[in-house]
Amino acid sequence: xxxxxxTGGTGTLGRPLVDRLLxxxxxxxSLSRRPHxxxxxxxxxxxxxxxxxxxxxxxxxxxxxxxxxCASTPAGGDAEAAGQLVAAAKxxxxxxxxxxxxxxxxxxxxxxxxxxxxxxxxxEDSGIGWTVLRTTQFHDLVLDVIKAGARSPVLPLPTGVxxxxxxxxxxxxxxxxxxxxxxxxxxxDLGGPEVLDARELVRATLEAGGRRRLVxxxxxxxxxxxxLRRGGNLTPEHADGRRTYAEFLAERAxxx
Numbered sequence: 001x002x003x004x005x006x007t008g009g010t011g012t013l014g015r016p017l018v019d020r021l022l023x024x025x026x027x028x029x030s031l032s033r034r035p036h037x038x039x040x041x042x043x044x045x046x047x048x049x050x051x052x053x054x055x056x057x058x059x060x061x062x063x064x065x066x067x068x069x070c071a072s073t074p075a076g077g078d079a080e081a082a083g084q085l086v087a088a089a090k091x092x093x094x095x096x097x098x099x100x101x102x103x104x105x106x107x108x109x110x111x112x113x114x115x116x117x118x119x120x121x122x123x124e125d126s127g128i129g130w131t132v133l134r135t136t137q138f139h140d141l142v143l144d145v146i147k148a149g150a151r152s153p154v155l156p157l158p159t160g161v162x163x164x165x166x167x168x169x170x171x172x173x174x175x176x177x178x179x180x181x182x183x184x185x186x187x188x189d190l191g192g193p194e195v196l197d198a199r200e201l202v203r204a205t206l207e208a209g210g211r212r213r214l215v216x217x218x219x220x221x222x223x224x225x226x227x228l229r230r231g232g233n234l235t236p237e238h239a240d241g242r243r244t245y246a247e248f249l250a251e252r253a254x255x256x
Contacts, residue, residue, distance in 0.1 A: 003027040004179050007051065007085065008071030009044065012140050013100065016172035017070065018044050024176060033069070051081035057088045065090035067096040068181045069123075074112045082119040086126045096183050099123050100108060100133045101162075103189050108234035109121045110224045129183030133170050136164040136235060138190040139248040146205040155206075155213040158198050158220050160229040164236070165201075166192035191235040193244055201245065208249040219243050 004015025004021055008014040021028045028044035031051075046062040061067065067089055072078050089097055106116040119210055141250045142165045149155045174190055199215070206213060220228075227233075 001025045001027065002065040002180065003029070003063060004068060004070045005029040005031060005061060006044075006064045006070060007031045008069075009046070009056045010240075011070060012138060013168055013171060013175075014070045016169045017068065017175055020169075020172050020176040020193075021179070024180070029060060029064065031057075034158050042139070044166075047153075051084050052077045054084035054088065057084060058091070061088050061092045061094060064081050064092065064094055065098060066096045066098060067094055068100075068175055068179050070100050070175075072100075072116070076115075078115045078200075079118050079122070082122055086122060086128065089128055090126065094128065096125055096129045096131070096179075097126070098131045098133070100171070100175060101132055102233075103134045103136050103191060103235045104233040105134065108224055108227040117202070131181075131184045132186045133171075133174060133178060134186075134189045134235075136189075136233065136241075138165045138171070139165045139192075139243075139245055140168055141165075142201055142245065143205060143252070146202055146214050150209075150211055150213050151207065153216050155202065156218040157202055157215045158225070158228075159217045161198045161225070162195050162228075162231060162234060163191045163198070163201060164195045164234045164239065165245045165248075166190060166241040168246065170243065172242050189235040189238045190240055191238045192241040193239050195231075195234055195236055195239070196245065204246060204249060 004026050006014055006018050009018050010032040018028055018030050030044040031047045031049050033050050048229060049056045049060055101116050101120055105113040121130055202215060
């Protein structure tokens, strides 16, 4: 078994990943700016580190076999954080860095996607053994976006946009498998089992929550919206996820 450090260990992906690695018998360290609560038993060793300044990072990576880099924020700073992590990993002689990225970072010109692509390239050029997995959007993200829009009585619906939502626990399982293996470079993308248009997703979410909203079709301008309408965020040839969005909503409604 390996000693594995997970950055963003209390996040949407970090939590199930930490749990999976612990279940697999690994010695797990979790790096996050927030404390752990309600985590699996045994708990991981927790390190409170802000990757943007790197304070305490050297201690967290000392003696680690693999880093799985999940920490990310659309608010900015990911490139700087990755630079700190790569420098610390090289100084500590860590042989394997696994990075979670997004399908379409090289096709959809969104600022956050451009940063994810830049981090991919930083890791590829680092001299460290590396593995990069790109996935489609998590079920949780789709739900959060629709719930945010449903706060208003009129819910804007981007026309022509499709999404291929994937179960975060399936992503965690794949990352755990990759972390336990040798550096593999860019591996096969992981997409959800079905491609759904925005209207289908909104209707299913509203019905699951017992809500009624006026849905307003909205044509989004710009290159990013055009790339989404072309399916730049999709990987239908790798629809390897198993759990559907409807099953995810049913579990949420049942308190699971």
